[in-house]
Amino acid sequence: MSAGVVLINGEAHSPETASVSVFDRGFLYGDSVFEALRTYGGEPFELSAHLARLENSAALAKISMPLTLADFEAEVRRGLALTRFDESYVRILLTRGRGRELGLSMSEAQSPLRVVLILPLRAPSATTYERGIAAIIYRTQRVGDGTLASGAKLGNYLLSVLALDAARAAGAEEALLADHQGSVLEGTTSNVFCLFDGTLVTPPVSVGILAGITRKEVIQVARQIGQPIVERPLLAEELGFAQEVFVSSSIRELVPVVRVDGREIGDGLPGPCYRRLREVFGRHAHELAAVSAARAATK
Ligand SMILES: Cc1ncc(COP(=O)(O)O)c(C=O)c1O
Numbered sequence: 001m002s003a004g005v006v007l008i009n010g011e012a013h014s015p016e017t018a019s020v021s022v023f024d025r026g027f028l029y030g031d032s033v034f035e036a037l038r039t040y041g042g043e044p045f046e047l048s049a050h051l052a053r054l055e056n057s058a059a060l061a062k063i064s065m066p067l068t069l070a071d072f073e074a075e076v077r078r079g080l081a082l083t084r085f086d087e088s089y090v091r092i093l094l095t096r097g098r099g100r101e102l103g104l105s106m107s108e109a110q111s112p113l114r115v116v117l118i119l120p121l122r123a124p125s126a127t128t129y130e131r132g133i134a135a136i137i138y139r140t141q142r143v144g145d146g147t148l149a150s151g152a153k154l155g156n157y158l159l160s161v162l163a164l165d166a167a168r169a170a171g172a173e174e175a176l177l178a179d180h181q182g183s184v185l186e187g188t189t190s191n192v193f194c195l196f197d198g199t200l201v202t203p204p205v206s207v208g209i210l211a212g213i214t215r216k217e218v219i220q221v222a223r224q225i226g227q228p229i230v231e232r233p234l235l236a237e238e239l240g241f242a243q244e245v246f247v248s249s250s251i252r253e254l255v256p257v258v259r260v261d262g263r264e265i266g267d268g269l270p271g272p273c274y275r276r277l278r279e280v281f282g283r284h285a286h287e288l289a290a291v292s293a294a295r296a297a298t299k
Contacts, residue, residue: 031155075116
């Protein structure tokens with residue numbers, strides 16, 4: 001299964017033939033939660049943090065977890081062992097499954113569907129990191145906002161799909177979502193950081209963003225190297241005064257943003273704070289993954 005593997009409720013399929021029912025509520029209503037992560041040296045990075053977030057998202061969406069976290073972890077590792085890419089992309093999805101009827105009521109859908117998808121990692125190009133990307137500000141309200149599921153990683157990413165399309169139409173590669181008050185929240189699939197006079201600023205989780213696992217690592221790494229960092233609401237108007245901007249995510253790691261809404265950030269090149277953090281983060285990720293691989297081997 002060199003092209004990847006898809007485990008559906010634990011059963012291995014090739015990506016070409018893997019399929020689920022059109023009556024699955026993930027398909028019908030985006031009634032699902034998910035996680036996406038990558039490996040370093042073949043070891044899934046922060047797998048337990050991703051599974052804990054999956055469990056939290058599932059609880060917010062009232063989808064029951066079909067496996068314990070330990071069994072989920074074992075399933076992901078089994079999938080990785082079936083593929084053996086240099087580095088892998090891992091997606092873990094949990095849908096509410098099928099109901100008896102097409103109706104919305106969740107009471108009839110009692111068997112969640114779980115999918116673990118493992119494909120070769122396609123990381124951004126070296127140019128992306130060397131030159132940076134352009135972004136737009138996209139004013140919006142996220143799908144889960146104002147509901148109990150605010151902050152969950154829900155399967156419905158239509159908002160991000162539309163925001164990214166607007167970015168592409170403007171010749172940019174990322175959209176920074178801002179609410180109607182002009183508070184910058186996050187990217188389409190990333191968290192955002194800005195540098196002002198030597199201090200990094202990132203919006204707090206309390207504004208309703210996804211609590212990014214890379215975001216948490218970046219905050220930790222910044223503190224370790226003595227880079228001042230604060231979590232506070234960030235206004236779209238402030239971006240024009242930032243010396244540096246970058247976004248973070250599990251798959252793209254740290255990507256510099258050198259232009260926002262057509263205006264250059266700093267001198268239009270990835271800045272020294274970004275470059276240092278990316279280097280230290282890269283080392284840190286490989287080290288953490290090696291520790292976790294050693295721990296898994298002794299289990
Ligand atoms: C909306 C959103 N915010 C932030 C992130 C970054 O989170 P993480 O670092 O855990 O990948 C993602 C990742 O996909 C995302 O979809």
